[in-house]
Amino acid sequence: MKLFTSLPEDLPWSEQQAFLLLDGTTLSDLPERLKKLSPGTTTVALYDCPSFTALRDISPLLVAVQQPDEPLVQFYLEHAHEESSVLLFSTAPAHDVAQHLRKLLTVELPEGLPVILRLADAAVAQALFGSGDQRLFGPIVCVVMADSVSADWQRHQPRLPDCPELTTPYRLSPELDAALDRVDRRRALLELDAHLLKYFPDRHGGETVAQRWPMLEQLESEAGALGLSSQSELFHYANVMAWLDGTALEQHPSIAHLLHAPSLQPPGERVALAAGLAQRWSSQGGRP
Structure with a gap:
């Protein structure tokens, strides 16, 4: 059942650049679908980096959007119940946002073992940005994701005007690791x-x-x-x-x-x- 018909009203569309982070694993043939929806749209594949080149075809895609009524945002709303995408706002260009997110593609468990995160998964984003660790925001000033269980929107913003630098590899705290297990x-x-x-x-x-x-x-x-x-x-x-x-x-x-x-x-x-x-x-x- 599709319960998400509109976005929250007080999002910073006029003050910040909006981006959609879309899951290329869940949303099949994503690049082709985006080209049909908005032929001139430029996308940034998070997996377009040395460690993930072989997986580029199913990469999460970062796409800039301008207005809440454009086709790409309507596509996001239609699929929001699948929790396969996240809405971001930032003052930084797409390249900088993508570079920050790439730091979180592979993180370490508390015991030091590496693990890959599905950043475009709304529940994963909810756990990460709701953890209270301000380093995770980087250039991102607002994160919005759908919660299909509560049929409501979740929203997170940094508490600090300038977030601390996110160094890599990022190691999950025991609390965040438990949240991702949930x-x-x-x-x-x-x-x-x-x-x-x-x-x-x-x-x-x-x-x-x-x-x-x-x-x-x-x-x-x-x-x-x-x-x-x-x-x-x-x-x-x-x-x-x-x-x-x-x-x-x-x-x-x-x-x-x-x-x-x-x-x-x-x-x-x-x-x-x-x-x-x-x-x-x-x-x-x-x-x-």
Whole structure:
């Protein structure tokens, strides 16, 4: 459901240069789509640097925009619910903004291991710029991103007029590392939500993600208690619950045995078999 129809009203369009940071992984054929929307638009690929040259085709793209009613901004609004883009404002030119963002493409975990960040992911940007570390802003004076769970906009601005220099490699604090772990978990639940909406639209209750969120968390918790951790295992478990459609697991001893009885068989295999039994039960109209 697309809930983002307009941007916040008090953004600094007349005082700052606006940029869109668009995710080339999520938004397929992004360069071609941007050329059709605005043929004269100049884009800067963040991956146009030595460490990421091989990935340039799926690079996040930084695009300057002038007005909130132009086609590129409307494209951003249409896809805002996917959380695959971020709106930035700066007094600096695109090159300087891109150079700053490139410093954050690869960061270090608290223990020193390198990790790549998806900077155009709205939830990642929310965690970074909401962390309170003023170095992360650099030349950026305002960051706006969509939150599809709350169906609202999030906004961050630096507290200092001149932000400290961001040195590289940037090492995540334990708190920011934990926040990014929560982003991964949140993304997994959003993918689960999309899966259930696609395959079980009549059984996946709640009009908004926020209304469905407690149920998604419950499914994740139950799956985790069974030793299920991968996306496919979580999806299989959700399928079991959806096909059983609220009937008690005790009424399905074969399925309950696969899920709960001790076994040398891997949990992923057992939940896949349980999903097959649940689908068969559902396709037979709820008959054994």
